[in-house]
Every structure is written in structure tokens, then in C-alpha cells.
Amino acid sequence: MTTTQQAPTEQEVLTAIAGMLTEVLDEIGLDDVEITMETSFTEDLEIESIDLVTLAGALRAHWGDRVNVADFIAGMELDEIIELRVGSLVRYVTAQLA
Amino acid sequence: MSFLEANGVRCHVQRLGPPEGTPVRGTVLLIHGMLTDSLASYYFTLGPTLAAAGHDVIMYDLRGHGRSARPASGYQLEHFLDDAEALLDGLGVDGPVHLLGNSFGATLAFGLALRRPAQVASLVCLESMPATATWVTQIDDVLQRSLAGLPNEEAITLIEASHGAHTARMARRAARMLSTTSLATELPQTEPLSAEDLRGVRCPVLAVYGSESAMVEQLDWLEQALPDCRSVVLQGQEHSVLIEATETLRLLALDWLDELEAVPVA
Numbered sequence: 055m056t057t058t059q060q061a062p063t064e065q066e067v068l069t070a071i072a073g074m075l076t077e078v079l080d081e082i083g084l085d086d087v088e089i090t091m092e093t094s095f096t097e098d099l100e101i102e103s104i105d106l107v108t109l110a111g112a113l114r115a116h117w118g119d120r121v122n123v124a125d126f127i128a129g130m131e132l133d134e135i136i137e138l139r140v141g142s143l144v145r146y147v148t149a150q151l152a
Numbered sequence: 153m154s155f156l157e158a159n160g161v162r163c164h165v166q167r168l169g170p171p172e173g174t175p176v177r178g179t180v181l182l183i184h185g186m187l188t189d190s191l192a193s194y195y196f197t198l199g200p201t202l203a204a205a206g207h208d209v210i211m212y213d214l215r216g217h218g219r220s221a222r223p224a225s226g227y228q229l230e231h232f233l234d235d236a237e238a239l240l241d242g243l244g245v246d247g248p249v250h251l252l253g254n255s256f257g258a259t260l261a262f263g264l265a266l267r268r269p270a271q272v273a274s275l276v277c278l279e280s281m282p283a284t285a286t287w288v289t290q291i292d293d294v295l296q297r298s299l300a301g302l303p304n305e306e307a308i309t310l311i312e313a314s315h316g317a318h319t320a321r322m323a324r325r326a327a328r329m330l331s332t333t334s335l336a337t338e339l340p341q342t343e344p345l346s347a348e349d350l351r352g353v354r355c356p357v358l359a360v361y362g363s364e365s366a367m368v369e370q371l372d373w374l375e376q377a378l379p380d381c382r383s384v385v386l387q388g389q390e391h392s393v394l395i396e397a398t399e400t401l402r403l404l405a406l407d408w409l410d411e412l413e414a415v416p417v418a
Contacts, residue, residue: 097317102325103192104218107166110195111154124168124200132395135196136318 061152064091067144074112075140078105091141103135113147120150155219158238159231164219165212165239166191168203177206177413178273180250181240183214183257187298187329188322190218193254193394201402207250207409212239214257216333227335229283229342233263240271248273250409254394255280259287265353266345274412276405277359279391281370285344292340299336302327350377357381358408360401362389 062070072089079087079099087099095101101109110123126146127135156163170176180202182194191199191211203209213220215235216227240249250273253261258280265272281287303311303323312320330336357378361368363385375381384404386397394401 096321100321102190102321103196104190104213107190107192107195108219111166122200124195127196128200 062148064144064148067147067151068140070116071109071113071140071144071147074109074116075099075101077112078108081108089140091139091144093140095138095140096136117147117151121147122150156239156242158242159235161215161223161226161235162221163212163215163235163239164191165210165243166195166199167211167243168199168209170203170206170208174206176208178250178409179208179210179245179247180252180409181236181245181261182209182211183236183251183253183260184211184217185255185257186214187217187326189254189257192218197394197398198252198402198405202405202409205406205409210239210243210245214260216329216335222329222333224332225334225338227333227338229260229263229339231338232260233267236260236264237267240268246271250274250276250412252276252278252405253280254278255391256291259283262345262350262353265355266349269352269354272355274355274408275353275357276408277357277374278393278401279361279365279367281367281374282350282353283342283345284350288340288342288344295330295336295339298326299330302330347377351379353378354380356412358404359383360393360404361385362391362393362397363387364389365391365393367391 068091075089076086078101087093093099095106106123106127113121113123123143126143154165154167156165182191182199184191184193191213194211199209199211214232216222249271251261251264253259253276255278258277259282261275261277262282265275308320308324311323357380359371359374359381361371361383368385371383371385375383386393386400389397
């Protein structure tokens with residue numbers, strides 16, 4: 055029996071990404087931080103760009119090839135990447151899966 | 153995350169390939185620089201571009217960097233070269249490989265070209281030079297100064313105030329690496345390459361420098377020392393060409409590989 059997959063809402067995507075981030079943060083030994091749309095990857099989470107690579111892999115494993123973080127980031131300047139907030143990523147993923 | 157045990161060290165690898173149905177044109181190994189660098193600097197710049205253009209792109213974290221293991225010792229150039237060879241073998245890459253190295257990554261690439269002259273098809277050197285006596289002196293100087301100036305938490309707070317949180321984080325990361333490994337003492341023990349050794353780098357080399365960087369001084373010497381080397385100088389750029397001139401580098405790399413992989417029209 056096939057079921058039609060509903061495109062996820064922003065809230066659902068945020069929850070999923072927060073879960074993945076918590077795993078990444080656990081691995082690098084940081085305390086639990088509340089992850090919201092406003093959370094900054096580098097300032098609030100102290101995430102290094104290498105962790106974004108891990109996150110990219112987790113996103114692709116979860117949602118498939120339509121979610122390509124490398125593509126998403128490719129057009130950005132270094133400043134933009136440093137200032138990236140979770141909300142931007144959530145909006146990108148939601149749009150890709152719509 | 154993908155890991156491979158290479159030369160006894162857990163190695164973090166990312167591999168990007170061309171879109172489904174596109175034939176693979178060639179294999180490219182991207183090698184990052186030292187201390188605060190990782191494969192992320194390629195993952196978000198050249199990696200996807202080269203893959204989209206039809207290449208099998210391999211990016212990895214050097215020992216001690218990114219998410220690869222950080223042994224306390226084993227940081228002479230030879231160790232990094234052993235890792236790279238083990239990585240290629242472990243991934244089953246036995247055909248020709250194009251190398252692209254950034255800073256220390258390019259120094260490593262030259263070493264790999266000497267170890268595997270039949271396999272290394274070409275080499276792009278970003279802001280760097282092979283491991284000659286000059287290089288050993290320079291790297292020793294850089295590492296000793298870094299070691300001597302290891303920032304403590306107080307200094308990092310000052311760095312944060314004057315240069316921002318990002319720079320402070322990088323400083324902390326570099327300090328952690330230097331204080332927990334023997335990199336600073338071991339790497340300068342690397343046996344330097346002679347002029348004769350360098351003539352063994354027979355593959356085509358493209359050397360890219362920023363006009364404002366200290367490394368650009370090496371340009372003329374390098375073109376003379378290698379059998380097949382051409383250079384490009386990026387005006388107004390300093391050492392971090394990969395990040396600051398990404399789009400230019402994308403085009404340079406694509407054109408370079410196109411030229412090398414050009415198939416004669418029947």
C-alpha cells in the first residue's frame with residue numbers, strides 16, 4: 055500500500071533539524087541548548103563548518119537528494135555562512151520538499 | 153558521517169559524484185590546509201562544483217583535523233603522505249587522480265605526486281610550495297611562533313574583543329591542536345626535497361597565488377624548478393584565496409580539468 059507523503063511544515067522541519075543538531079552537539083560535547091528559528095549556528099551553538107558537513111549528511115539521509123546543503127551554502131559569502139541561523143535552513147528544506 | 157580506517161587512523165571522508173546518469177570524467181582529490189582547516193572548506197566551495205561538472209570528488213580531513221582522529225604524534229609529512237596513499241587504496245582508487253591542495257594541502261600533494269608519479273595526473277597548488285628546505289624553515293617558524301604565542305583564555309577574550317568571535321574560535325581551535333599534538337615539533341623534522349627531487353614532479357602543475365600574499369614570491373622559482381608548471385596570480389588576494397576568490401577558483405579548476413581531460417575530436 056502506498057501512502058502519499060505530505061510535505062512537512064516548517065515546525066516539523068525545525069523539530070527534525072533540532073534533533074539532528076542535538077546529536078551533532080552531543081558528539082562535540084556541548085550542553086543542551088534550545089534550538090529555535092533564531093538560533094545562530096556559530097554563535098549560539100559554536101558549530102564549526104565541519105559540523106555543517108555532518109548535518110548536511112544527516113539532512114540528506116533523512117529527506118533525500120532534494121535537500122542539498124552544499125548547494126544551499128554554495129551561493130553564500132563567508133560572512134553569511136557565519137551568521138547563518140537555523141531558520142534559514144528550515145525555510146530552505148521546507149521549500150525543497152514542498 | 154563516513155569514516156575509513158587509513159594507515160591506522162580513522163579518516164573522515166566525503167565523496168561527491170556527478171548527477172545520476174552522467175559519466176564520471178575523472179577523480180579529484182581535494183586536500184585542505186593546516187591547523188584550523190577541514191574538508192568543509194571544499195565541501196562548501198569547489199567540491200560540489202567539480203562533482204556537478206562530472207568529476208568523482210574525494211575530500212578528507214587530514215589527521216588531527218576536522219572529524220578525523222587526532223593522534224598525539226605522527227605529524228611529519230611522511231605520515232600525512234602514508235595516510236593519503238592508504239586513503240586512495242582504501243577507497244579503491246587505482247586509476248589516475250587529479251590533486252588540488254590548499255596551502256599545506258598542496259605541499260602534501262607535491263609529496264603524493266612524487267610517491268605516485270604514475271597515478272597523479274595533475275596538481276593544482278593554491279598558495280603553497282613543495283616541502284623544500286625553504287618550506288621546512290618557514291613552517292618551523294610559523295609553528296614555533298604559534299606555539300610560543302599559544303593564547304590562554306584571557307588572550308582569547310582579547311582576540312574576541314578586537315577581531316570578533318569567529319577569529320577567537322579559530323585561535324582556540326589552533327591552540328588546542330598545538331597543545332595536544334606534536335605537530336609543531338614533528339612537521340619541521342620533515343626531510344626536505346632537493347632540486348633533483350622536484351624534477352620528479354612530472355605531472356602538469358597549476359600554481360595559484362594571491363598578489364598580496366607572502367607566498368607569491370615562490371612563483372618564479374617554482375615555475376623553473378618543476379618540469380611542467382604554469383601559474384596564475386589573483387590580483388588583490390592574500391593567502392585565503394579558496395574562501396575569498398571562490399568563484400574565480402571554481403572557473404580556474406573547471407577550465408584546468410577540462411583542458412587536461414579534453415578528448416581529441418575523432
